[in-house]
Amino acid sequence: MNLRNIGIVYRKELREALRDRRTLISSLLVPLIIFPLLTAGLGAAISALIGKAKEEIPAIMILGGADSPGILAELQSSNKIKIVPLQQNWKDQIINKEIRAAIEIPPGFQQDIANQKPVTLLIHNYEGDLKSSIATDNIQKSLEKFRDHIVHDNLAARNIPDSALKPFEIKENNVAPPEKVGGAAFGGVIGYMVILLCLIGSMYPAMDLTAGEKERGTMETILSSPIARVDLVFGKFFLVLTAALVTAALSVTSMGASFTILEHVHAFDQAGADSAQLQIHIGIVTILSIFIMVLPVAVLFAAGLMTIALFAKSYKEAQSYISPVMFIVIIPAVAAMLPIDLTAKLSLVPILNASLLCKELVTGTYHWTFIAIIFCSTCVYAGVALFLAVKMFQREDVLFRS
Amino acid sequence: MIESRGLTKVFHDKKRGEIRAVDNVSFSCKPGQIYGLLGANGAGKTTTLRMLATILEPTDGTAIVCGHDVNDSPEKVRANVGFLSTATALYPRLTSQEMVEYFGRLNGMDEPALKRRVDEIFSRLDMDSFRDRRCDKLSTGMKQKTSIARTLIHDPQVMIFDEPTLGLDIMTARTIVDFIRQCRDRGKTVIFSTHIMSEVEKLCDVIGIIQSGKLLAEGSLAELRDRFQEQDLEEIFVKIVAPLYVPVEAN
Numbered sequence: 001m002n003l004r005n006i007g008i009v010y011r012k013e014l015r016e017a018l019r020d021r022r023t024l025i026s027s028l029l030v031p032l033i034i035f036p037l038l039t040a041g042l043g044a045a046i047s048a049l050i051g052k053a054k055e056e057i058p059a060i061m062i063l064g065g066a067d068s069p070g071i072l073a074e075l076q077s078s079n080k081i082k083i084v085p086l087q088q089n090w091k092d093q094i095i096n097k098e099i100r101a102a103i104e105i106p107p108g109f110q111q112d113i114a115n116q117k118p119v120t121l122l123i124h125n126y127e128g129d130l131k132s133s134i135a136t137d138n139i140q141k142s143l144e145k146f147r148d149h150i151v152h153d154n155l156a157a158r159n160i161p162d163s164a165l166k167p168f169e170i171k172e173n174n175v176a177p178p179e180k181v182g183g184a185a186f187g188g189v190i191g192y193m194v195i196l197l198c199l200i201g202s203m204y205p206a207m208d209l210t211a212g213e214k215e216r217g218t219m220e221t222i223l224s225s226p227i228a229r230v231d232l233v234f235g236k237f238f239l240v241l242t243a244a245l246v247t248a249a250l251s252v253t254s255m256g257a258s259f260t261i262l263e264h265v266h267a268f269d270q271a272g273a274d275s276a277q278l279q280i281h282i283g284i285v286t287i288l289s290i291f292i293m294v295l296p297v298a299v300l301f302a303a304g305l306m307t308i309a310l311f312a313k314s315y316k317e318a319q320s321y322i323s324p325v326m327f328i329v330i331i332p333a334v335a336a337m338l339p340i341d342l343t344a345k346l347s348l349v350p351i352l353n354a355s356l357l358c359k360e361l362v363t364g365t366y367h368w369t370f371i372a373i374i375f376c377s378t379c380v381y382a383g384v385a386l387f388l389a390v391k392m393f394q395r396e397d398v399l400f401r402s
Numbered sequence: 403m404i405e406s407r408g409l410t411k412v413f414h415d416k417k418r419g420e421i422r423a424v425d426n427v428s429f430s431c432k433p434g435q436i437y438g439l440l441g442a443n444g445a446g447k448t449t450t451l452r453m454l455a456t457i458l459e460p461t462d463g464t465a466i467v468c469g470h471d472v473n474d475s476p477e478k479v480r481a482n483v484g485f486l487s488t489a490t491a492l493y494p495r496l497t498s499q500e501m502v503e504y505f506g507r508l509n510g511m512d513e514p515a516l517k518r519r520v521d522e523i524f525s526r527l528d529m530d531s532f533r534d535r536r537c538d539k540l541s542t543g544m545k546q547k548t549s550i551a552r553t554l555i556h557d558p559q560v561m562i563f564d565e566p567t568l569g570l571d572i573m574t575a576r577t578i579v580d581f582i583r584q585c586r587d588r589g590k591t592v593i594f595s596t597h598i599m600s601e602v603e604k605l606c607d608v609i610g611i612i613q614s615g616k617l618l619a620e621g622s623l624a625e626l627r628d629r630f631q632e633q634d635l636e637e638i639f640v641k642i643v644a645p646l647y648v649p650v651e652a653n
Contacts, residue, residue, distance in 0.1 A: 008507045016495040019536075217491030221552070223457045224485035225508040226477045396458055397413075 001234065005227050009235020017205060017239060027201045027243045031251035034197065039258040050130070057082045058100035058135030061090045065105035074146040075103070080138040094126050100135030101125040103143075113150060191358025192333040194251050194290060195351060198298050199305075199329050201247025202240050203322060206305035209236045211318035214310075219399060233393045237302055237386065244298035252287050252294075289361045293371070296378035297354045301329075303385035310392050313401055347373040350381050404431040404454060404560060404591055408463030411449050411615075423449040425615040426463065431593050431608065433559070436586050438606030439595040440639060446615035447595035448487070451564045454593065455485040468559050468591075481509060484553030487564030494538035498529060498548045501537055502555050509556035516555075523551045543574045550581055561585045563594035567601065579605065599635045609635075613643045 017023045059082045065072050076083060084099060093099045104122040106112075112119040123139055126132035152162060213219045222232065305322060312318035329351055336355030340346070347353045353374040360367065392398050411424040424446045431437035441447045452458040454465050456476035465472045468482040492501050499520060506516040524530050527547050532540060537548060553561065563582060567575035582605055585592050596602060602609055602623075609626060611619045619626065619642050623635065630638045 005508065008504070012493075012496070012500075012504050015500070016493060019495040216494065218493055220452075220457060220487065221490040221492070224455050224480060224483070224490060225505055226480040226510070227508050228477055400458070 002228065002231050005231040006234045006238070009227065009232055010238045013205075013209060013236055013239035014242070017208075017243065020208070022204050023208065023243065026204045027247045028250065030200060031197050031247045032254050034193070035251060035254040035258040038193075039255075040261070053131050053134060056131060056134075058131060058138065059084045059098075060135055060139060061086045061093075061099055061102040063090070063102055063104040064107060065109065067108060068105055068110035070110055071105060071143075071146055075139070075142055078138065078142040081135065081142065091124070094124060094132065097126070097129065097131070100129075100132045101139060103139055116154075189337060190255060190362050191290075191336050191355040193255070194248055194294055194358060195297060195333045195355055196330065197251040198244050198248040198294055199301050199326070202244035202298065202301045202305055205240045205243040206302065207309045207312075207315055207318040207322065209240060210306055210310040211312040212315045214312075214399070214401075215314040223399070229393045230390055233306075233390050237306060237389060240302040240306055241298055244302050245295070248294045248298055249291060252290050256284075256287050286361055286364070289366075290358050293354055293357055293361070293375065296375060296382045297351065299382035300350065300378060300385050303382060303389045307385060307389045307392050310389070311398055311401070342367065342370050344370070344373065348377050350378060354378060403433060403469070404429075404437070404465065404467050404593060406430065406450075406454065406463070406465040409450060409453055409460050409465055410462035411446075411453060411458060412461040422615050424453065424460075427612070427615070427617045428463075429608075429610050429617060429620060431591050433591045434586055434589045435607045436582065436592040436594065436605050438602045438609045439593065439612055440597065440599075440602055440609055441595070441612035442597060442643060445612045445643075447612060448564050449615075450612070451485075451487075451562050451593065451595055455483055455562050456480055457485070481556065482559050484556075484558040484561045485564075486549055486553045486562070486566050488566065488568045488570075490549060492537035492540075492545055492548055492552075495536060497534050497536055498540065498544070498551075499524070499533040501548055502551045505552045506555040511556060519555060519557070520551075523554055527551055542570065543577065546570065546574050546577060550578075558590070560591045561593075563592070565595055565597070567596070567598065599639065603635055611639060611642050618642050 017027075057080065061084055062072065062075065063086060075081065087093065090099065090102045094102060102124040104124065106119060106121075109119055109121075121143060123136050125136045151165065155162060155164065213222070223229075305325065308321050308325065309318040312321055332349060332352035333355045335352055336359055340356065342353070342356045342360060346356060347370045353370075357371065357374050360370075406427055406429050409424055409427045410422070413421045413423055415421055427446070427450055429437065439447050439450060449458060453460050453472060454467060456472050456479045459476075460473065467479045470478040470482065472479050493504075496504065502520055502523070503516060506519060511519065524533050527550060529544075529547050529551060532544050535544075537545065540548065561582070563578075566578045566582070570578065579601060582592060582594060586605075586607075594605075606623065608620065608622055610617050611626075619629075621629065626635070626638050627633055630641055632638045632641065
């Protein structure tokens with residue numbers, strides 16, 4: 001290996017990459033805007049939409065209940081629902097989102113309650129629709145209030161205190177520090193995003209420097225120079241790795257900055273009462289730890305993508321080979337968002353291991369054994385990918401595939 | 403000096419099996435001489451030249467270029483060779499000067515020597531007006547001049563041209579033909595492939611006629627005319643090639 005030649009190739013590729021709009025967008029712009037957009041933009045948009053949905057007083061219809069004035073009065077007194085006159089097509093109106101729900105009161109409801117006969121109320125709704133589910137909650141709250149009154153009256157009639165039905169209370173107490181709670185909730189997403197952006201950052205340069213070079217006809221030009229092919233591969237590889245690392249570094253920094261800003265403006269408070277307790281504190285140590293763990297993953301992506309893309313005759317063909325790789329990467333990265341704990345076996349599964357580890361690092365947990373296994377195993381996978389890339393560049397049938 | 407000794411290249415194709423693209427080709431070309439490799443499409447010209455430029459490895463046989471064996475010292479061979487073909491394109495996002503400098507550096511030139519050489523070549527080829535223009539913004543003629551400058555930057559002793567005028571307009575092709583002639587006049591060893599008879603007649607000191615990977619005939623234009631009793635090179639070519647000719651589509 002000749003370091004001077006590797007440097008010459010690297011500097012030339014870097015110069016070209018910096019003049020290429022597509023590389024700049026995928027490696028610099030996307031990671032810089034994606035986290036602020038996701039955290040502040042998307043978060044604010046979602047909380048605004050949920051808030052708006054909660055503010056709306058849902059229209060509902062009541063089926064039956066003419067012989068049960070008590071429950072009708074309770075429902076009518078609620079300011080969380082708006083009762084509209086019953087129409088025959090009430091079911092279609094729910095489906096068409098003209099009303100949000102309907103409550104069915106069976107005949108003789110009030111009498112049955114007075115006789116202490118078991119009776120069921122049915123709420124018709126649109127499952128999966130947020131506004132219909134809010135309407136259902138509001139109806140349920142109103143009905144629960146009505147039921148509590150009846151229970152209270154029944155117990156009072158028998159001189160039994162209300163506490164007889166509820167001899168004790170159950171409460172939850174979180175012992176994890178707030179930043180760990182936030183990390184556990186968002187850690188999986190962070191690892192997934194960093195790994196995915198690392199892949200996106202290396203994808204375009206990997207294709208451009210291999211299949212793109214073949215397509216433009218510059219491959220034969222460079223092969224006619226005295227540079228050894230191994231130096232050529234390393235020069236190109238370091239550029240793809242730079243793109244992946246720059247993307248990863250920018251995304252981690254942008255992520256840290258986004259959450260820090262968010263922490264200060266208490267933007268989470270707007271999302272709801274529970275989320276007000278969520279805090280994500282991503283310090284410089286966490287950022288560095290994530291970056292170090294992502295390093296071998298970036299090597300794996302850079303070398304792997306170059307190997308695959310080199311086989312293609314054109315940029316377009318390379319895209320069709322690399323698209324399935326996105327799924328191969330996304331599946332384990334998404335899996336890390338599921339409630340899976342890091343184990344010794346999972347530490348050997350590429351990408352999933354790094355993604356799970358990122359989740360732990362964000363919560364401030366450092367399992368050094370797993371960290372060592374993950375770092376070493378990913379280095380081995382990256383080394384194999386790099387070896388394959390060098391081998392691929394020495395195959396004439398690949399370089400001159402027509 | 404180029405000396406090809408039984409150069410052979412076999413490709414393996416899943417559908418067609420073993421293909422002998424170049425079959426035991428031997429010839430030599432001396433400094434100050436132009437060797438023209440004449441053949442139809444798919445005859446084996448490009449593969450032969452790619453082996454001489456060490457872009458492809460021979461399956462069998464070898465070639466000695468400027469005293470270096472293509473099998474043993476491919477990098478040393480390439481350091482002494484300037485290779486130009488219609489397939490050797492330019493990097494679109496580099497300027498003309500950056501492109502030439504890149505190849506100068508890859509050829510081990512130090513910065514002061516490189517600067518002097520770039521200035522000299524750009525001045526000689528009248529390229530100063532577009533030296534800072536990106537290659538994707540150059541006209542075809544400017545691109546050809548940049549390619550020529552790229553091949554000349556390290557002052558190679560051997561020049562290999564693979565169908566260098568293919569698809570070019572007359573004026574640009576003329577620039578290339580003049581350049582090939584200048585290379586010979588400067589004492590370089592020149593080998594070039596073509597299927598354009600007029601270029602061969604104008605330029606070549608020795609002509610090698612290749613078909614189906616085999617070198618079927620070799621000699622100066624006068625020798626070939628004498629041997630085949632024909633004045634017209636095209637007729638001579640057809641006489642030699644016809645028995646082995648297989649259209650590319652059927653190949």
